[in-house]
Amino acid sequence: YFYYLDRIKKLFTYLNDLRKHVLKKYVYTINHKRIAINYLYFSMVTGLSGAALATMIRLELAHPGSPFFKGDSLRYLQVVTAHGLIMVFFVVVPILFGGFANFLIPYHVGSKDVAYPRLNSIGFWIQPCGYILLAKIGFLRPQFWRYYDKTSFSFPFLEKMKYNQYKEYKNDYLFYLDFLKKEITDDHSFFWKARKVIKLPQYSVFSFVPLKLMMWKTMINYPESFWYAASRVVQSRR
Incomplete structure (x- = not known):
């Protein structure tokens, strides 16, 4: 009993x-070499998370409607935003400016290992906090935050003009059926829908550009005509 105790x-x-050693050596350190090692370790962790987001994006593009996003274009834009910002500001920048610069610059200027100690240490520990806040971007719901403009995809309030075109014919049943068919066949989402069937009459023979892009009325009536056209091209799938 006393042996095991x-x-x-x-x-x-x-x-x-070990806790005291790790705290003293890495957490409380003001040595530029150890802070550089902290930056490199931190970049390894954030790089793995950024690679995971990149895998989600590529799987979604390869197989639209995958379980990660389920056709949610807002969530897709969130993850793309989080992936881009993480890979730039929390992988590349810490490695280049935090890791290599902390190793090399003190040698270049001939300074000691603890030159600019407090600023250097605080500058590192701000980064994990910022990374946590940024990583939440990809998974917030429903408070969306994305790097892209709202006109990158279609919102209902941007399509009111389209409904106003048919208001005077609302009592015409045949015209209403045509309008309903148009609503079903036209998909205004920015996202590639899963297994969307491409019907030959809907597209021109010129590299699968939708015929809708040829219509001057459609282009001139829509206020965000460029993004509208871009979303139409995306619908052609390839």
Whole structure:
């Protein structure tokens, strides 16, 4: 009994010493070399998370409607935004400016290992906090935050003019059926829908450009005509 109690006591003593060592060596350090190592470790972790988001994006583009997004274009734009900002500001920048610069610049200027200590240490520990806030971008619901303009995809309030075109014919049943068919066949989403059937009469022979793009009325009536045209091209799938 006392043998095992002594072993447990030694284990806790070792863990406590290890905690003090890690805190002193890495967390509380003002040595530029160890701070550079912190930057490199931090970039490894954020790089894995950025690669995971990149995998989600590529799987979605390869198989539209995948389980990650389920056709949600807003969620897709959120993840693209989070992926881009993480890979630039939390992978590349810490490695180049935080890691290599902390190793090389003190040698270049001939300074000591603890030159500019507090600013250097605080500058590193701000980054994990910023990374946590940024990583939440890809998974917030329903408070969307994305780097792209709202006109990158279609919103209902941007299509009111389209409904106004048919208001005077609302009592005409045949015209209403034609309008309903148009609503069903036309998909205004920015996102590639899963297994969308491409019917030959809907497209011109010129590289699968939708015939709708040829209509001057459609282009001139829509206020965000460029993004509207871009979303139409995306619908052609390839």
